Amino acid sequence: MQSDPRRSHRLFVPVLLGLVLLSICTRAQDIPVEELLENPQQYDGQPVSVVGTIANYREKISRAGNAYTTFRLQADGAAVNVFIWGHQGLGDGQRVRVQGVYRRVKRVGRYTFYNEIEAWQIRRVGKQ
Numbered sequence: 001m002q003s004d005p006r007r008s009h010r011l012f013v014p015v016l017l018g019l020v021l022l023s024i025c026t027r028a029q030d031i032p033v034e035e036l037l038e039n040p041q042q043y044d045g046q047p048v049s050v051v052g053t054i055a056n057y058r059e060k061i062s063r064a065g066n067a068y069t070t071f072r073l074q075a076d077g078a079a080v081n082v083f084i085w086g087h088q089g090l091g092d093g094q095r096v097r098v099q100g101v102y103r104r105v106k107r108v109g110r111y112t113f114y115n116e117i118e119a120w121q122i123r124r125v126g127k128q
Contacts, residue, residue: 030097034078037115040104048102048117051075051125054094059087073098073117084119095126 030049052075059069069088072079073096082098090096100119105112 032078033073033075033080036080036102037078040102040115043102044104046102047100049097049099050080050117051095051097052079054090054092054096055079057090057092081113081116082119082122083113083116084122088122090122090124094124097123097125 030051031043033050033052036043036048036050050073052073055072055074057069057071059067061067066085067087069082069084069086069090071082071090071092073082080102082100084100098117098119099121100117102115102117103113105114106116106118107113
């Protein structure tokens with residue numbers, strides 16, 4: 001039983017397109033934290049990439065048993081909150097690049113969070 005080469009081609013093109021779009025999204029130009037906070041309406045709900053230093057790093061477990069991490073990302077006197085699922089093994093004072101979606105206001109149940117990036121990726125940058 002032979003496979004139809006046209007069928008393979010039909011699967012290859014969407015997968016390739018998805019990979020190209022993913023690489024474009026993950027290579028977004030870094031936005032200064034100060035710019036994010038001065039123009040929150042411009043970035044609200046948008047993917048962002050921000051570089052700064054970790055402060056108030058916390059690894060926690062939700063009531064439902066899900067691991068998550070929160071911290072403040074500081075740069076040039078400005079700071080934004082960061083949330084990511086899972087424990088990241090980082091700590092205060094480390095310089096990182098955070099990529100995720102910025103929200104001016106985020107409501108989760110009875111909780112309200114302001115100026116938060118829900119990250120999909122956090123990477124160390126520069127010398128530690």
